[in-house]
Amino acid sequence: MKHRSNRRTRPSQDKPISSPIRTFTIENTTHEGHGVARENGKVTFVDGALAGEKVEARVIKEGRQFNQAITLKRLQDSPVRVAPPCPHFEQCGGCQLQHMSVAAQRDLKVDWLAGQFRRLALPDEMSRLEGKDFGYRRRARISVFVKNNQAQIGFRAKASNTIIDIEQCQVLEPMLQSVYQSLRAQLLGSNLVAKLGHIELLFDDQGVCVVLRQSRELIELDKQMLNQWADAQHVTLLWQAPEQKKVAIDAPRHYTIDNFTVNFHPQDFIQVNAEINRLMVDQAMAWLSLSKEDVVLDLFCGAGNFSLPLAKQAGRVLAVEAIESMVEMGQSNAAQAQLDNLEFLAADLTQPPPNQLKKAKITKALLDPPRSGAFEFLPTLVRLKPQQILYVSCNASTLARDAEFLVENGFRVVKVCMMDMFPHTSHVETMMLLQK
């Protein structure tokens, strides 16, 4: 990819601009892709600049702790700067790091994680899981907004709720890219678009599934054109009525992990990046190095993404999940795989645990909580005395908090891995292994 130099960058948002233009030397890059400059001990975050660059920028906000500025002109480019491959990058809120090479993005993520975990004693090296740079998303939610008969179909703009029109999104799986383009053309040519709230795209072992969330009731005749389009494209098209919380399905969708079939509802959680998910599950199994002596707790288990591979290797697995319908799906996935050593339990892990969980005799635990982490359950987990805890996290700050609690309670961090599940974005997934 080519470097651009001395290119004028557009201010990303309409913000009041009053201060004079100043020259900044950028010392660091935040994990969200902004430059950091220091003047007389005060930090200025410079939008559109990278570490090692010199830029002319205008301060748009002065705060007591820090200032914010936007780049107007780059005087010297960073060696890791690249031309963003996606034409929507400057406006679209979906990606934050496309102006850096992918290798530099990954170095940035590793450094940022090390900063988040600064209060923990870490092993010398942080490993990495890396996959495809583009075409990695197997699911996406696309917004629809219509005003004055003008439809916008796409994603939210950077730092704004405005929906911007997206013609093509390169981080989607190639099959989703082509279905999206074709669907978009259909919708832009129809009145139906005004009655839609958003579009969900999914690509799995069965192909492409599209859920159209209606904001207003539609009659069958309205749906005819798109139903015909879906048949011609071999796409499963599901219509979600305005009052429906979840779309009705005749049969679940499925994907494969470790040769097991994971059935799931198309609107329930699945890991977005199928390639990194496979690598992640393999690595979790390798790090835990299970035997038939092990009894494993799989917390926040979903429909069994980790539970099924865990049960293949361990003596027994107890998998816990809050959503009842996912627990039922997990149970039927275990039955289909003939894993009678895998049991699913419905429990909200932020609440006092049921007796079955309080009294579980376990040797190891795997946790994969939502962004809020697993803090409420940690005292119970410590009392269960696992030898090893493998923590998978999508939020490094709650992971740092939870790991610090576990360290205070006798565990030490033995392995950490940065998993680049979402290249070009500021999102980072982490795997951490803690041991007694």
Ligand SMILES: C[S@@+](CC[C@H](N)C(=O)[O-])C[C@H]1O[C@@H](n2cnc3c(N)ncnc32)[C@H](O)[C@@H]1O
């Ligand atoms: C990050 S997902 C991981 C799911 C699964 N491990 C996977 O890899 O597909 C987190 C899961 O935790 C569940 N969850 C969220 N809050 C919960 C809670 N308070 N108690 C139990 N499960 C919860 C969600 O429904 C979701 O399935």
Ligand code: SF4
């Ligand atoms: S999310 Fe898609 S459309 Fe938006 S910047 Fe990233 S690749 Fe481009």
